[in-house]
Amino acid sequence: MSTARRILPWLSLLMLILLPALAGKFYIELVAKIMIMAVFAMSLDLLVGVTGLVSLGHAAFFGLASYVLVLAAPDQYTAVSLWTSLPLAVAASALLALVIGALALRTRGVYFIMVTLAFSQMVYFVFHDTKLGGGSDGTYLYAKPTAMLGGWSLLDFNNSTQFYYAMLGLLTLIFAFLRLLLASRFGHALRGIRSNEQRMRALGFNTYAYKLAAFTIAGAIAGAAGYFAAVQFGFVNPEMLSWHQSANVLLMVILGGAGNLFGAVVGAFTFVLLQDLFSSLTKHWLLLMGGFVILAVMLLPGGLTRVSDSWQAWRARMQGG
Amino acid sequence: MDLSIFLIQVLNSVQYGLLLFLVASGLTLIFGIMGVINLAHGSFYMLGAYAAFTLSSLTGSLFWAIALGVVLAVAFGYVLEWAFFSFLYRRDHLQQVLLTYGLILVFEELRSLAVGDDVHGVAAPPALAASIPLGTTMTYPVYNLFISAACLVVGALLFVLLRRTRLGMMIRAGASNREMVRSLGIDINVLFRVVFALGVALAAFAGMLNAPASSVYPGMGNQVLIICFVVVVIGGIGSVPGALVAALLIGFVDTFGKVFLPDYSGILVYLLMAIILLWRPEGLFRESAI
Numbered sequence: 001m002s003t004a005r006r007i008l009p010w011l012s013l014l015m016l017i018l019l020p021a022l023a024g025k026f027y028i029e030l031v032a033k034i035m036i037m038a039v040f041a042m043s044l045d046l047l048v049g050v051t052g053l054v055s056l057g058h059a060a061f062f063g064l065a066s067y068v069l070v071l072a073a074p075d076q077y078t079a080v081s082l083w084t085s086l087p088l089a090v091a092a093s094a095l096l097a098l099v100i101g102a103l104a105l106r107t108r109g110v111y112f113i114m115v116t117l118a119f120s121q122m123v124y125f126v127f128h129d130t131k132l133g134g135g136s137d138g139t140y141l142y143a144k145p146t147a148m149l150g151g152w153s154l155l156d157f158n159n160s161t162q163f164y165y166a167m168l169g170l171l172t173l174i175f176a177f178l179r180l181l182l183a184s185r186f187g188h189a190l191r192g193i194r195s196n197e198q199r200m201r202a203l204g205f206n207t208y209a210y211k212l213a214a215f216t217i218a219g220a221i222a223g224a225a226g227y228f229a230a231v232q233f234g235f236v237n238p239e240m241l242s243w244h245q246s247a248n249v250l251l252m253v254i255l256g257g258a259g260n261l262f263g264a265v266v267g268a269f270t271f272v273l274l275q276d277l278f279s280s281l282t283k284h285w286l287l288l289m290g291g292f293v294i295l296a297v298m299l300l301p302g303g304l305t306r307v308s309d310s311w312q313a314w315r316a317r318m319q320g321g
Numbered sequence: 322m323d324l325s326i327f328l329i330q331v332l333n334s335v336q337y338g339l340l341l342f343l344v345a346s347g348l349t350l351i352f353g354i355m356g357v358i359n360l361a362h363g364s365f366y367m368l369g370a371y372a373a374f375t376l377s378s379l380t381g382s383l384f385w386a387i388a389l390g391v392v393l394a395v396a397f398g399y400v401l402e403w404a405f406f407s408f409l410y411r412r413d414h415l416q417q418v419l420l421t422y423g424l425i426l427v428f429e430e431l432r433s434l435a436v437g438d439d440v441h442g443v444a445a446p447p448a449l450a451a452s453i454p455l456g457t458t459m460t461y462p463v464y465n466l467f468i469s470a471a472c473l474v475v476g477a478l479l480f481v482l483l484r485r486t487r488l489g490m491m492i493r494a495g496a497s498n499r500e501m502v503r504s505l506g507i508d509i510n511v512l513f514r515v516v517f518a519l520g521v522a523l524a525a526f527a528g529m530l531n532a533p534a535s536s537v538y539p540g541m542g543n544q545v546l547i548i549c550f551v552v553v554v555i556g557g558i559g560s561v562p563g564a565l566v567a568a569l570l571i572g573f574v575d576t577f578g579k580v581f582l583p584d585y586s587g588i589l590v591y592l593l594m595a596i597i598l599l600w601r602p603e604g605l606f607r608e609s610a611i
Contacts, residue, residue: 054415111602118591243543250418250419286429287430291427
């Protein structure tokens with residue numbers, strides 16, 4: 001089993017590299033969007049799957065960064081530099097995550113779920129009720145950021161293919177970074193907190209600080225995803241930080257299988273493609289989505305990347321009577 | 322601020338707080354006793370409001386609509402627990418969140434299929450449609466007073482049920498120690514079903530009662546759900562008196578926030594929650610269950 005799991009991420013990477021040569025503009029843009037969502041989902045997986053923190057407010061960090069991109073520009077028509085606006089957006093999301101995390105991590109379990117949801121809703125209302133980012137309508141962003149290097153344009157975000165490869169680079173980078181993080185002492189401590197926090201405390205770990213660090217890192221990465229989502233869509237609105245967005249990204253993580261990062265990527269692909277499929281079938285596609293969510297969570301609690309485990313557990317139960 | 326405006330805001334605060342209490346008390350009971358976090362609880366409020374709209378146009382009277390609606394809500398809750406929620410008890414909170422989120426999508430779309438996505442008004446009963454003059458220029462609708470009064474009556478009945486009846490004793494015992502109740506030979510499945518139906522009926526009742534004052538619109542349940550989470554977090558999970566105090570507190574903060582800081586009124590409630598979390602992370606009424 002482990003050979004298949006080792007090869008799959010590399011195989012997927014190869015397919016993603018080749019895709020622009022084989023597919024049209026529509027699919028290039030769709031897959032670029034999915035890769036952004038995959039980065040977002042991986043950041044949540046660090047909390048849900050690795051550390052055992054179920055956050056239902058992760059869209060706040062995604063959405064804040066996209067608003068920072070808009071607010072960084074003097075007006076809608078002026079392009080800002082990637083080198084200043086991206087760090088600014090990521091830092092803003094990390095700071096917000098630090099503040100919300102510091103409060104929310106005082107609670108645990110079901111309180112934590114409700115509190116993260118409530119705080120993200122507060123951020124939602126900041127942008128929904130005030131004139132800051134265009135109120136409930138949001139704002140259009142006509143100029144995409146520029147990436148200049150020594151007077152020479154490194155990347156043109158208006159070009160779908162270049163944007164696609166930039167997002168593939170981001171996805172690969174974040175995936176590798178999180179893999180390294182998980183293999184480090186820090187990552188092992190997070191997994192230890194998930195399986196038994198009390199024991200980790202008894203061993204002398206300051207679990208609160210570890211959880212807060214994980215929460216802040218996850219917020220920063222979600223911010224990077226939100227920044228590029230705003231770059232791609234060309235507009236921001238409060239829906240980007242609504243609680244539906246938080247629930248959807250949580251679904252992606254669980255759908256693919258929490259705790260192994262690759263599952264989050266699989267989940268993002270499955271979720272967005274299903275969304276596309278269902279909404280092309282009927283106006284009332286959310287009914288199909290709701291039914292699918294219920295069935296998937298009932299039947300595949302371990303997610304798509306652990307289908308074989310679920311199947312074996314089911315067979316063992318049948319045989320055991 | 323002159324006295325009549327102040328009085329109107331106080332009445333509005335109490336009305337909003339009491340409505341929140343009805344919805345949140347069901348949420349907190351369901352969590353306290355069954356250990357289920359139910360995101361679809363706001364949908365019961367929404368379904369109640371739409372039931373008031375549909376049934377009052379069918380029967381021609383809001384009172385009949387509410388009476389019929391409560392019976393339907395109890396039956397609906399009873400069946401839903403049996404058909405869906407009874408499968409959630411052994412799942413972890415994460416899966417409960419996702420499964421009940423899926424349920425929200427299903428309820429919203431079924432509502433959209435059945436009555437469409439338009440905003441509808443519901444007429445207050447003619448007997449309560451008048452307004453009371455306050456001061457020289459202000460008036461206050463009688464129906465809004467009726468909402469507060471009805472909430473108070475239902476809230477009082479809930480306290481009597483929980484404190485003075487055998488069923489209430491079982492519910493309180495279930496909240497403080499589920500396993501013990503089970504081992505004492507009380508049929509926990511029936512108890513769960515009754516509590517769930519009670520919670521659904523309370524939320525749907527609040528939705529029906531408030532329909533003439535708020536009108537009915539898509540997504541109205543989600544707004545209520547998230548504020549109710551704040552109520553439950555502030556009051557302490559599983560505590561009905563905590564839910565009452567927290568709901569009234571939020572009623573006042575939200576209503577007066579809209580008067581004094583209209584741009585930031587949406588945020589104030591959450592700031593209140595943040596302050597209380599700093600002070601008491603487990604809510605105001607953690608010690609005393611129910």
